[in-house]
Amino acid sequence: MKKISAKNTLMGMILIPVMFSGAVLAQETVIDKDKAVKKPEAYGVDDRGVVARNTTGLCWQTGYWTPAMAIPECDPDLAKKTEGTVPVAAAPAVAAAKTAPEKITFSADALFDFDSAKLKPNGIQSLNEFVTGIKDVKYDLIIAVGYADRIGSDEYNKNLSVRRAESVKAHLVSRGIEPSRVFVDGKGEANPVTGNSCVGDKKTKALIECLAPDRRVEIEVAGTR
Structure with missing residues (x-):
């Protein structure tokens, strides 16, 4: 499709x-919905568990987002990359440019x-x-x-x-x-x-x-x- x-x-x-310009993303951020208990609605997530991104490639923050709910893959300067952060798996590289x-x-x-x-x-x-x-x-x-x-x-x-x-x-x-x-x-x-x-x-x-x-x-x- x-x-x-x-x-x-x-x-x-x-x-x-x-006119518009397409944003090419090397990977998508996927959140394990069963494990993401501490950050339930900080980011917009589709039914695949993929975090929504805007046209510039930034993760879409919902109205519930706070700095304490940041994840490294979306807000690396705010999130603490420790063993306690929510597991995030990298999705396979997109075959074609994502517009x-x-x-x-x-x-x-x-x-x-x-x-x-x-x-x-x-x-x-x-x-x-x-x-x-x-x-x-x-x-x-x-x-x-x-x-x-x-x-x-x-x-x-x-x-x-x-x-x-x-x-x-x-x-x-x-x-x-x-x-x-x-x-x-x-x-x-x-x-x-x-x-x-x-x-x-x-x-x-x-x-x-x-x-x-x-x-x-x-x-x-x-x-x-």
Whole structure:
């Protein structure tokens, strides 16, 4: 089977293809689920026990991750390589280049009202179309990550982005997606798309409109067709 290599950007109801670069991994990190008692949900793991990695090859940390839960194969600077660490076996080398998973970005304004984590009718329709689009995909895992703009406190924006990602997961599950294969995270106002292009800090209509691209939910699907 052929690995998914398309990366798409969906802003509202419009799907726009964009370029991407594939990440070649020499090996995959495999966790023995029966032995990984001390680190139950620190990293996203598919049904094969393989730790999920992002497009740059870094292990995907779940919202439960803490430095104390780090493993050497993913966070060598944090983990202590002692006999007590969780056993991790190296998987066989990948025969062909492993390309980036399919990633779709939903505008938060298309999914939710401002400062809300309740899905709008149009947002529900967009997610339904997403589920239909992956019906022929044999996916290992789906990762939903919420982002907020910089209006408000860091803590509030972090919580809002998590709640929005959880709302997306809940709807995907309601449409038949296995809950154990969907991971969520919230990054708050991190990684803004707008950079420094929006001037001001006061909550004005102009600033809210300018920061709209920063309010988003990214869904990444790792699997094969």
